[in-house]
């Protein structure tokens with residue numbers, strides 16, 4: 042398939058290695074990968090702040106950017122949920138509604154795309170590490186993805202997946218919530234990342250880089266040894282080791 | 284019609300002029316017969332009985348299936364002695380009366396003249412019930428057939444005597460039966476009792492006997 | 506000036522920093538999670554049961570006028586008397602008049618959040634009527650002079666030592682660290698009051714239209730006693746509590762218990778149809794029901810959020826909410842805490858003053874998944890944010906998002922802006938910038954990469 046990468050704005054600027062790893066894994070799986078550099082941000086920050094009129098402009102822009110894409114794949118459950126789920130709602134009743142629905146149907150979160158579209162669970166990776174998984178709330182509750190990333194992880198040779206009771210609890214990022222209510226947000230990440238750190242795993246893996254920004258930011262500030270790692274990075278690393 | 288009623292009804296009618304979409308239902312819940320999504324009830328009588336017994340145990344209620352009324356009488360006598368039940372309030376009923384009268388000590392029947400203070404002093408309330416819902420281990424009592432409102436809640440011990448054929452599998456069957464039994468004339472109180480009174484208000488730690496009975500016995504006569 | 510928002514920020518900042526209290530709340534909820542999972546698993550299909558429950562509430566709420574009329578006619582034919590209250594003040598007046606007419610010297614109450622909503626206890630006390638809360642948690646909160654912390658678990662924030670001290674101070678009992686003994690102290694104290702009270706006040710969980718009964722759910726038996734012993738029974742209920750048929754309770758009663766308290770059914774689920782009937786041995790002589798609007802029709806008029814009237818006040822959304830668990834119930838400053846409180850309080854008390862609660866959410870959606878009647882809670886928070894933008898224009902937000910949008914509409918500018926940010930980050934991180942500075946107070950950012958993805962991608966193409 043011809044895969045059009047959807048690289049959210051903060052991955053572009055802060056964690057480009059996640060985007061590169063995404064491309065690498067998809068290419069390894071035989072996909073033709075393209076990146077339209079006229080993309081910027083999906084508009085979620087404005088949408089979540091209630092500025093829907095402004096967010097609409099961002100949404101309409103994305104429709105244009107991806108209009109010729111065969112499929113759109115993004116390594117972020119949250120930003121994919123924005124496109125897949127919220128664009129049709131945001132543009133409901135406008136002339137863009139049909140196009141929004143068309144984009145929604147062609148847009149997939151990275152692990153979902155591999156497992157449910159390509160029907161692949163074993164990407165041919167090997168990694169002798171212990172990991173624990175963090176379900177990003179948008180991936181889990183908006184996109185209903187729970188098993189997809191786990192299937193990919195379980196198929197990595199040598200990898201040990203440690204599940205925790207706190208896997209599904211929110212990390213406290215929530216976009217601008219993290220800086221509008223910093224104390225609550227920090228309390229949340231303390232509970233979340235604290236529990237994950239206690240597993241003794243080497244990495245906290247997630248399909249949501251924004252959560253990893255929050256979790257990683259706290260871990261680093263608290264001097265914890267466990268590291269955040271995006272699932273695409275993990276798979277790319279495992280492919281190199283195989 | 285009061286001003287307030289008129290105004291509120293007006294507001295409601297106005298508000299509902301814009302419809303809201305029917306909830307998007309995942310499955311065919313409306314088509315599933317017999318509320319089949321609720322907890323399992325078992326197919327045979329034996330399974331239903333086992334479920335009831337299991338539920339009551341989990342609820343910390345004492346369950347005593349007996350073969351006949353004589354065994355019920357013997358059981359209550361024995362309990363009364365062991366637990367030192369002296370003051371037993373009951374209501375006149377074909378199942379309850381013979382049991383109450385057989386117990387040594389002071390058993391008295393509630394009637395319209397009873398005082399609240401007298402009932403408060405009772406050690407035990409002895410009642411019949413309307414039905415028993417196996418699905419949840421719930422015992423349904425009524426103000427009309429179980430000795431009023433107070434008898435099953437004020438004394439610290441509640442003993443229920445019932446016949447095995449009063450057990451219904453689930454709530455749906457229970458409501459169907461109530462509708463038939465009472466028709467349009469519901470008793471002023473119908474109460475499902477699901478285990479002895481309890482609270483978790485202090486540190487979410489379970490304590491029995493918050494305000495109602497601390498102990499609940501169900502004696503089921505075959 | 507201290508408005509509800511600044512109080513919220515101050516309170517929630519304090520409480521979320523209290524790690525011990527946060528841990529205490531989590532531990533207290535631990536048993537609930539375990540039991541909820543056990544009893545939910547016994548449902549053959551919990552999701553279908555949620556569908557059925559939400560449909561039951563939907564069909565009543567969306568035909569509210571007819572269903573209410575039917576209920577009221579039936580309720581009155583059972584011998585009860587219905588009173589209508591447009592708002593809190595009217596409801597208070599009706600109840601005060603009824604209490605006065607009963608020549609009451611003592612009033613006993615069982616737990617009812619709607620009475621909290623209308624601040625009934627204050628009004629009764631001001632009018633000279635002694636009123637005592639009989640639910641253990643509410644009794645404790647009343648002695649403390651404090652609002653409930655959680656609308657189902659009113660004193661879950663208190664350790665046993667605090668309760669023991671409270672009882673010693675007010676009831677003169679010996680100190681104890683046993684929850685059982687503490688419960689028995691309250692039991693003993695309250696028993697006399699049921700018997701001496703002239704009026705009993707309760708709430709209602711459901712108003713059953715086809716039978717004209719009101720349904721009350723509880724665990725302790727205090728509502729049973731409140732409705733059995735006093736001469737007059739007054740119940741207060743929101744108009745949205747009505748359901749079509751008694752058969753709807755086959756899903757609603759067990760789900761309320763399982764979702765909210767991790768129980769198969771609560772201990773007592775009681776249906777009242779009128780006062781004591783001829784031939785019955787005891788029970789109140791009068792039975793009054795006060796039906797309250799108090800802005801519920803305003804929620805009804807919003808088709809997008811009408812489903813928030815489906816709420817059966819089970820408390821499940823609070824129990825799973827990471828915000829609630831971290832800031833606690835009092836920080837909200839509302840009658841109804843947690844997600845449902847954040848959704849409806851702006852409707853009940855004004856979007857302008859209460860919109861900040863909708864902002865104080867990571868929109869994680871745990872509440873929506875937990876809700877037995879499928880209220881779309883977290884999306885309603887999002888809608889409240891959107892609605893607030895129109896009611897309370899926020900200049901900073903407008904400029905911020907306007908500028909952000911200007912940048913993201915121009916890829917070259919976006920790319921340049923990103924580059925400048927990355928190159929100057931070493932300096933920026935020391936400046937008290939909004940948002941960035943706030944983030945860096947408690948969290949780091951990853952090592953800033955020399956190249957953005959788009960630059961790295963372009964390079965890889967040019968190799």
Ligand code: SF4
Nearest residue numbers: 816817819820822876
């Ligand atoms: S909104 Fe739903 S989960 Fe929350 S209290 Fe109401 S019914 Fe329960």
